[in-house]
Amino acid sequence: MEINLKDLLKKYKSHPYEDHEIKTAHTGIVHLNVEDGQEVSGPTGRWKHRPGTLLYVLEREGNPKRITSMYTGFVTGLRKELDSNFVQAGVPVMVIRHSLNKDEIIDRILREVLYVFPAPQRARYFFTPEVAAAMEKEGANILNIKDGDEIVIMSLMKRDTLLSYLGPPGVLYKVYFRHGDLIEQGAPLLGICSPERLPFVERMIQRIRTEWDD
Amino acid sequence: MDQKRLLDSGKYISELTDRINYIADIKGGIEWGSLRDLLDRVQAVRKKMFDLQEDELFVELDQVDRRLEFLEDQVAQDLSPIETVNIVRSPQRFTLQDILENCYDSYTELGGEGECNIDPAVVVARATITRRVKNKLYYHQVMVIGHEKGFGEEFRNGGCAKPWGNEKALRYMKVAEIEGIPIHSYIFTPGAYPVEDYPGAAQQIARNLFRMSRITVPIVAFVSEGGSGGAEAMGLADLRLMASRGYYSVISPEGAAAIEGRIKEGGKVPRELVEHCADQLKMTAEDNLRLKTIDRIIEEPPLGARRGDFKFFRRLRYEMVKATDEVVLETKSFRMFRSYALKRQSQERSNGFHDEFDIHIKWSLTDSEKKRLIELRSRKYRAMGKGYKELRQSIGSRLSEAVETVRQNYYDIRYGLLRQHSRQVQKLIEEVSSEGSVFLKTVTEPVRATYDFVLPKPKVTNGINQQDIFRRSIFMQDWEQYISPLANEDxxxxxxxxxxYGCRDLWVPDLYGEFCGVCPTCGHHFPLEYQWYLENLFDPGSVREFNNHIISANPLKFQGFDEKLKKAIKRTGRRSAIITFDASVFDIKIVVAMLYSDFRSGTVGSAEGEKFIRACDRARVTRRPFLAYIHTTGGIRIHEGTLGVIQMPRCTLVVREYIDSGGLYIVVYDNNSYAGPVASFLGCSSYQVGIRSSRIGFAGPRVIRETTGADVPPDYHSAKNALKRGHIQGIWDRREFRKNLFEALMTMGGPHLYYK
Known part of the structure; x- marks a missing residue:
């Protein structure tokens, strides 16, 4: 499917947010704890073990359940009329609007523009020595990849397996792992950009980095 | 000014600056008294040192000196406990390195030097110490083990031993035992470094205590900074000396203040509260001597010894030699010599210390002396830490005590005299049987049959088929009726x-009734009251409590603790955090000690320690397996100070005696088990099991964050991780507890549930 890059850019320019609708998990009485426009934070801590801002308490059968924010942003579309009232399951209570920063916008655009090659297994990943040498010499962005190329080594339990690239041909635009990192299954490994789209993508990212305000 | 005088003045200035800073350390800042003014004067002299006339310079410095002396006297006269703590924490205070340099003639550091060391906070050295007798020198070899705080060396962690550091200490204690040389242990630690990585802070301290209780060489400990569990890892000694300006405490005053003042993490603890807690904790040398948690005080200069106090090091050397002599002499079977030598020593002490000794005493021990050493160590610790109260017993209780004495005699005869005899006969029969094989069988069989008839084997299951027991569902028992009061809420x-895991909400009557407090989706165990276990774990009607007359008290007169105790007693209807009782599991009789959460969070004080010891002894006398079920323990009770801490070595020593005599000791952790008890009499068990969803560790997440500065993952202390680290040997489901305990007793307990 052809992606209109200009439209994509326009979309993020006009609405640099990510909206997360908060719905009730089950029936119960809602006790709101936030105001419209209030800033809220998501879970914090190295293991995300400290819960985010308390949004509301949903009480059912004497069991008050604290619903905390999973996202950082601010509250919009708060349905105040639900406060202290019984609601059904799946009823939207509010929207948490998360403001995207430059890096998040670039990341999202790239995810839409690039072909992402995922990690087939939870393992450590390395570039093959030839690819690593070429990247060191000439930079990653000019490395042309086509279907069947062996560019990555998957290392698991002391057994190294060469991975063949499966996907459309293009230029290796983004590497999502560091040499020897342990990558979870399904996490992105490589982002491939078609050669004809490459100049435009580069220009667009340049513009976002230099012109857009955070 | 000539060169020599110039050098003298430089030294003089530097010495005065150090003294000013030292007083500032003690008083908590340079703003105390006229310290700031004196420091300014010294610095002014330093700046214009080359412009001043010699006389002018020394007159000014002498004035500062006199003023400082006055201030030092003033500080020394009215030294508060928190100021004693500040003395110990001062970077100018002596450390183990100074002791090694000044008290010992030569030493070789073992296990690495400086930073290149498995744990630079723990220093081990093979050292030589001399004794002068009538102008003749005698050399003694000793193993010196202790904490090194370093002088601003970050890698020393301020003397906080990591688990592998304590392991190193233990390793070299064993070396000392093999070589038959005494151990001199120097304690300079604010506490152990609270990490759970293998071998684990708590578990390693427990292993150290367990092993030290039976080390067959004299151990003399010297305490300068005794921070709770960290100190105990090297502190189980035959003679415990303490520096007069040292402190030995269950917790740091700041830690106690944070608990007492319920200060939130990151919050500032008021200075007054810290001072108050330091006073209440009774942590000074005089306090500890009064509480009998140490044996003797080594006098320091009024404001504590510093690196350059050579007179103090001479005294310390003398005291260490003398203390080792005393320990050795106590083991001597030749009483005349022992009493003569001890008399001479006390005369020496009354005459004040000097470098010379009257007699030379060899520090090697014979086998019988080693045995006596262990006996004396046991006796010493059993007599310590008795800060509990005993209620007057009713006639019934006295009667039961008399029954207890009779019972003890009965068990002594049954398992001492008869068992010994029966074993020998059994062994003889077995040997004859195996030698003569089939031929002799015809001869021995009637003898064996007669023997079995006269001395039958104990029927451990009382006629119950073991297979039947395993087939039974726990829901088919008589004790099914007990339902937790938690289930009464709708x-x-x-x-x-x-x-x-997407677990659904649980209806409380179901959860605490049919599900035994276990989430049917993920198996998470919700906490249940200890009564649930009393009712469901043991055979109905088999629980018989004992030693209820031993009750928790407030031996330190900790302000406000009496009210807290009263509240706990009112809430629980009990008078200590431990319940000790006889019980049976599928007709196997066992002795149980249960620490429970409702009473002061299951913290261990003198009463708890004493009850635990008596329960352990009861299990030893009656030759029964001993179960420590830990519903919850929050550690050592801080309000009992070192009387609580001393329960760690005390109880471990008794557990060791029980295990050595052949007992089966099983520890089961439930809910939360932390700190001192885990780092001693619980962690030393070979068989430790966690109930699912329980947490086991040394220090809680907050203490770890505050001590190490590193955050810990939320499941850091989970039973699963404790199992992965090798701290526990298994995880049991609460619903399978009874069955698993029975299995454990049968499989680990051997044919008679008692090894020897």
């Missing part, structure tokens, strides 16, 4: 794992 609760 509401639902959410499982804490609901986000991860």
């Amino acid at each position: 509401k639902t609760v959410s499982c804490p794992n609901s986000e991860k």
Whole structure:
């Protein structure tokens, strides 16, 4: 499917947010704890073990359940009329609007523009020595990849397996792992950009980095 | 000014600056008294040192000196406990390195030097110490083990031993035992470094205590900074000396203040509260001597010894030699010599210390002396830390005490005299049987049959087929009727794992009734009251409590603690955090000690320690397996100070005696088990099991964050991780507890549930 890059850019320019609708998990009485426009934070801590801002308490059968924010942003579309009232399951209570920063916008655009090659297994990943040498010499962005190329080594339990690239041909635009990192299954490994789209993508990212305000 | 005088003045200035800073350390800042003014004067002299006339310079410095002397006297006269703590924490205070340099003639550091060391906070050295007798020198070899705080060396962690550091200490204690040389242990630690990585802070301290209780060489400990569990890892000694300006405490005054003042993490603890807690904790040398948690005080200069106090090091050397002599002499079977030598020593002491000794005493021990050493160590610790109260017993209780004495005699005869005899006969029969094989069988069989008839084997299951027991469902027992009072509420609760595993809300009567407090989706165990276990774990009607007359008290007169105790007593109807009782599991008789959460969070004080010891002894006398079920323990009770801490070595020593005599000791952790008890009499068990969803560790997450500066993952202390680290040997489901305990008793307990 052809992606209109200009439209994509326009979309993020006009609405640099990510909206997360908060719905009730089950029936119960809602006790709101936030105001419209209030800033809220998501879970914090190295293991995300400290819960985010308390949004509301949903009480059912004497069991008050604290619903905390999973996202950082601010509250919009708060349905105040639900406060202290019984609601059904799946009823939207509010929207948490998360403001995207430059890096998040670039990341999202790239995810839409690039072909992402995922990690087939939870393992450590390395570039093959030839690819690593070429990247060191000439930079990653000019490395042309086509279907069947062996560019990555998957290392698991002391057994190294060469991975063949499966996907459309293009230029290796983004590497999502560091040499020897342990990558979870399904996490992105490589982002491939078609050669004809490459100049435009580069220009667009340049513009976002230099012109857009955070 | 000539060169020599110039050098003298430089030294003089530097010495005065150090003294000013030292007083500032003690008083908590340079703003005390006229310290700031004196420091300014010294610095002014330093700046214009080359412009001043010699006389002018020395007159000014002498004035500062006199003023400082006055201030030092003033500080020394009215030294508060928190100021004693400040003395110990001062970077100018002597450390183990100074002791090694000044008290010992030569030493070789073992296990690495400086930073290149498995744990630079623990220093081990093979050292030589001399004794002068009538102008003749005698050399003694000793193993010196202790904490090194370093002088601003970050890698020393301020003397906080990591688990592998304590392991190193233990390793070299064993070396000393093999070589038959005494151990001199120097304690300079604010506490152990609270990490759970293998071998684990708590578990390693427990192993150290367990092993030290039976080390067959004299151990003399010297305490300068005794921070709770960290100190105990090297502190189980035959003679415990303490520096007069040292402190030995269950917790740091700041830690106690944070608990007492309920200060939130990161919050500032008021200075007054810290001072108050330092006073209440009774942590000074005089306090500890009064509480009998140490044997003797080594006098320091009024404001504590510093690196350059050579007179103090001479005294310390003398005291260490003398203390080792005393320990050795106490073991001597030749009483005349022992009493003569001890008399000479006390005369020396009354005459004040000097470098010379009247007699030379060899520090090697014979086998019988080693045995006596262990006996004396046991006796010493059993007599310590008795800060509990005993209620007057009713006639019934006295009667039961008399029954107890009779019972003890009965068991002594049954398992001492007769068992010994029966074993020998059994062994003889077995040997004859195996030698003569089939031929002799015809001869021995009638003898064996007669023997079995006269001395039958104990029927451990009382006629119950073991296979039948395993086939029984726990829901088919008589004790099914007990339902937790928690189940009486008509509401639902959410499982804490609901986000991860999608657990549905649980209706409380179901959860605490049919489900035994276990989430049917993920298996999470909700906490249950200790009564549930009393009712469901043991055979109905088999629980018989004992030693209820031993009750918790407030031996330190800790302000406000009496009220807290009263509240706990009112709430629980009990008078200590431990319940000790006889019980049976599928007709196997066992002795149980249960620490429970409702009474002061299951913290261990003198009463708890004493009850635990008596329960352990009861298990030893009656030759029964001993179960320590830990419903919850929050550690050592801080309000009892070192009387609580001393329960760590005390109880471990008794557990060791029980295990050595052949007992089966099983520890089961439930809910939360932390700190001192885990780092001693619980962690030393070979068989430790966690109930699912329990947490086991040394220090809680907050203490770890505050001590190490590193955050810990939320499941850091989980039973699963404790199992992965090798701290525990298994995880049991609460619903399978009874069955698993029975299995454990049968499989680990041997044919008679008692090894020897």
